[in-house]
Amino acid sequence: MTARVLDGKAIAEEIQSELAEELVNFIQDSGFVPCLAAVLVGEDAASQVYVRNKRRVCQHVGIDSKLHSLPADTSEDELLELIASLNRDNTVHGILVQLPLPDGISTVRVLDAVHPFKDVDAFHAENVGRISQGRPRFLPCTPHGIQQLLSRSGLPVAGKHAVVVGRSDIVGKPLALMLAQRDSTRGPEAANATVTICHSRTHDLPAVTRTADVLVAAIGKASFITAEMVKPGAVVVDVGINRCEDGLVGDVDFAAVSEVAGAITPVPGGVGPLTVAMLMYNTLKAAKLSI
Numbered sequence: 001m002t003a004r005v006l007d008g009k010a011i012a013e014e015i016q017s018e019l020a021e022e023l024v025n026f027i028q029d030s031g032f033v034p035c036l037a038a039v040l041v042g043e044d045a046a047s048q049v050y051v052r053n054k055r056r057v058c059q060h061v062g063i064d065s066k067l068h069s070l071p072a073d074t075s076e077d078e079l080l081e082l083i084a085s086l087n088r089d090n091t092v093h094g095i096l097v098q099l100p101l102p103d104g105i106s107t108v109r110v111l112d113a114v115h116p117f118k119d120v121d122a123f124h125a126e127n128v129g130r131i132s133q134g135r136p137r138f139l140p141c142t143p144h145g146i147q148q149l150l151s152r153s154g155l156p157v158a159g160k161h162a163v164v165v166g167r168s169d170i171v172g173k174p175l176a177l178m179l180a181q182r183d184s185t186r187g188p189e190a191a192n193a194t195v196t197i198c199h200s201r202t203h204d205l206p207a208v209t210r211t212a213d214v215l216v217a218a219i220g221k222a223s224f225i226t227a228e229m230v231k232p233g234a235v236v237v238d239v240g241i242n243r244c245e246d247g248l249v250g251d252v253d254f255a256a257v258s259e260v261a262g263a264i265t266p267v268p269g270g271v272g273p274l275t276v277a278m279l280m281y282n283t284l285k286a287a288k289l290s291i
């Protein structure tokens with residue numbers, strides 16, 4: 001079998017076009033342009049690329065963006081002061097703090113300082129709690145992007161066994177919660193899965209992953225998911241971004257798994273573009289909440 005390759009880039013462009021149209025109407029009706037403030041601390045090369053890319057897509061869809069670039073030796077208090085001023089600023093609707101933050105700064109304290117109505121990454125405890133209760137304000141961008149990608153590719157998850165490898169607060173945990181809910185932004189067929197979460201202490205991981213109808217890899221280890229770990233015909237979503245000598249590589253051995261899976265996302269060009277598209281979605285939502 002050769003798997004169908006799910007084109008995340010094309011689906012992200014489709015979502016961005018829909019958002020661009022909605023933005024034109026929103027700006028006409030409200031009289032203001034939604035604005036995303038990006039906060040970047042330090043010189044991390046990958047973070048700089050991510051922020052640049054997010055701002056480029058902002059411009060593409062019609063969202064304003066401001067960059068607050070701080071030196072690596074910024075103190076936690078200085079960063080919290082900036083966040084507080086962005087919370088107060090009525091011209092800023094979404095605040096994005098690019099992770100990772102330098103050592104010595106508490107990520108939890110900083111993310112909790114972002115006003116929950118401007119929390120376009122959906123990392124604030126209040127927004128996470130709302131997701132778990134099935135009444136989200138914002139959805140985290142990568143999990144929401146995965147849900148959009150599957151749904152828009154005609155791959156329902158309702159009633160399926162979804163195995164999520166990875167339990168981070170950014171991807172694995174919220175995605176598992178969202179897939180198990182009764183409903184989603186794409187309707188009940190994009191939710192209602194039976195979900196298993198795996199992590200580094202999971203016993204006999206291949207035995208678990210082989211039971212997955214939908215297998216999501218969010219691990220951070222290059223080509224970790226091999227063909228032997230995949231049930232024939234399964235849908236495989238590769239969230240991983242690993243920088244190797246050959247360039248960007250996912251958490252899935254793409255060539256080998258493509259011979260077994262029914263559908264698979266590539267890296268790059270799979271989940272990544274969806275993450276940025278859903279950040280735009282959240283920024284528009286934050287602007288709507290500000291009225």
Ligand SMILES: NC(=O)c1ccc[n+]([C@@H]2O[C@H](COP(=O)([O-])OP(=O)(O)OC[C@H]3O[C@@H](n4cnc5c(N)ncnc54)[C@H](OP(=O)(O)O)[C@@H]3O)[C@@H](O)[C@H]2O)c1
Nearest residue numbers: 142166167168171199200218219220239240241271272275
């Ligand atoms: N495409 C995108 O837009 C996007 C967005 C976010 C992240 N990413 C990428 O996705 C990957 C994961 O990111 P993350 O932030 O979720 O990573 P993370 O916080 O490092 O979490 C990794 C997870 O993988 C689990 N894990 C590690 N080794 C394992 C093993 N041998 N067997 C089973 N589970 C194992 C860990 O288990 P423990 O909890 O037990 O340690 C942890 O839960 C990274 O490559 C990241 O760059 C991509």
